Amino acid sequence: MSEPLIPQQLRSLIPLNALSDQQWRELRSQLVPQPLLAGQLLFRREDHARVTWYLLSGELLLRDADGVETRLEAGSEASCHPVSPTLPRLHEALALRDCSLLAIDSATLARQLTWGSTHQDLMLELSPDGDSEWLETLLASPLLARVPPANVRSMLERLRRVELPAGSQVMGEGETGDCCYFLQSGRAEVIRGAGSEQQLLAELEVGACFGEEALLGDCPRNASVTLLEDSVLQRLDREDFLELLKAPVVDEVSLGEAVRMLGSGGQWLDVRLQEEYERAHAPEALNMPLHLLRLKARLLNNGGTYLCYCDSGKRSASAVFMLSQLGFRAYALRDGLDALPALQRDALISETGAGYLARSGGRIERSR
Template sequence: MSEPLNPEQLRSLTPLNVLSEQQWRELRGQLTPQPLLQGQVLFRPGDQARVTYYLLAGELLLQSAEGVQRVQAGSELSCHPLSPSLPRLHEARALTDASVLALDTATLNRMLTWRLAYHDLLLELGQGEDELEWLERLLENPLFAKVPPSNVRAMLERLQRVELAAGSTVLAEGEAGDCCYFLKTGRAEVMRGAGSEQQVLAELEIGACFGEEALLADSPRNATVTMLDDGVVLRLDRQDFFALLKAPVVNEVSLGEASRLLAAGAQWLDVRLQKEYERAHALQSLNMPLQLLRLKARLLDKNRTYLCYCDSGKRSVSAVFLLTQLGFSAYALRDGVDALPPVQRDALLCESGSGYLARSGGRTERSL
């Protein structure tokens, strides 16, 4: 099996050459050359696959209604994506045995957008290599794709450093929430419940934001976070969180706007408790209670848009913030279903309409 390309081999490929080494490491799973046999077609006109291709070895023929063009590995043309517009305008056929690099376009675009938007900020704030790497890992969290660099700069200036030993409790379930945190070094574990009822929800990675759910929902902490190693967390006070992060990250929509998104393929995501859901829910909605969302988000489709709703809108806003961190596209129904006129509310929530329940074990099942 071929080995993944190394950074030196990537430096000639535009625009891959602007990515950081940390980003290249994240792409490592996609950086293995793929063989293409002589005569084999890579793509045809009209192809809609969101894949970015580079020619690494051999020769290809690009053919369109406007003519034909030979692309040889090592040429200036091969340093750029092959027929990048969608739907594709060309047929690409191998003239010799060849190899290509195939990258997920959405991932590449996200990384490029982030890198170009935050390049100057990283140069300004990065003091040493370790500090620069941590900043990159923090800012590559998908939620920062929606935060203006000026807000990020202000946030970093207001973060308060807290050093903690392994076993320390950063925040405890049931306590009031007056801040959120970012994990700078070490590992941390998210747990809910106590004794035999204790459940591990997630292990947090460097750069993760946590503790924001209590701020967004204006409710007590719904989980306990404990350090697994000696480490450092950075604290952001409530007022700074709302001013700098919540406003640009959480998208809210009206019922009319939600209807248009549903027509385009979005799905309702009910983040209330299962008993609330069973009383009445939106047709074809998926029930994934907020307190289990971090654990069960793997059941969701990152190619789909989710419309989160609850009674007051607070839980759905928390859900959108969390889903954004995890790389999903999500919107919250503004002010929740209780703010809808009775006629609209009754039309949205059906007592016996079909829907879906997210179960443990990585599956969903239909509800009635």
């Protein structure tokens, strides 16, 4: 079996190039090249498999419903993007030469892109406070992957600072789990059992979370945690933790409803990466990538209506939640571009290139 590829070998692939090192590690098991021999089919037209394919080497023939054929060669600009990403597939894909391909679970990729944008947005806003190391580690933790991206800011706002001296037992084995903690500074040890049966399970460093298993499983603590140094903790109560695991409700619209809103002065907002936007976007759509949206929102018209879209609908849902918190009227295209029939999708994202710029107060002009 082939060894997994390393991120440096994949940095030209869009939008994979936006992922963090932690996200690359999470994808490691999926980064193994898959062979496709000359003459073999990769997928048929109308295929619904939620897999994002990239061509790493070789050449594919893409044939659409009208019989129009396109050659896709590895190393070309087009091969930096997913192969026929719309579902159901618009093309049949056949190997003209022996190929090597990368297959990424589309749902995992969509979640990582949304979370990555949220992470960047929070770090841009909060890192000037000067205490960013623990926050950086916290945001990269597996626990935070369970929290819907739109809720992460609320979670940080609900944390309560606790200062304790070395030797303090923060939680005891067998206790009821009423909260979890994040270690902002200091060190702690995790111990299970007592007396001669005592086992040291782990030492916790800055950014670590502990106590969450009792909350997720609604069970007693399975270990004790004692501080090895004077420490600063951030406490999150059980009720807040469980509430923040629920995805927030955002306003969504169908394409037909969005078109009616456009006729009444609505504005498309493409919240994907710039490279994705330039490949194809809606007419007169503004590009405000999710991770920059909070910074760029000051350019929007407070009285305007904004219609956000992305491929899967996840990034646009987070964008709508963020804009709503900032006082804007915003809606997400339900389930994203990938849920649209092929003809509707092609008609909607029909422009290519750099597109449009937002100026203060919501004024829009064509970029040069």
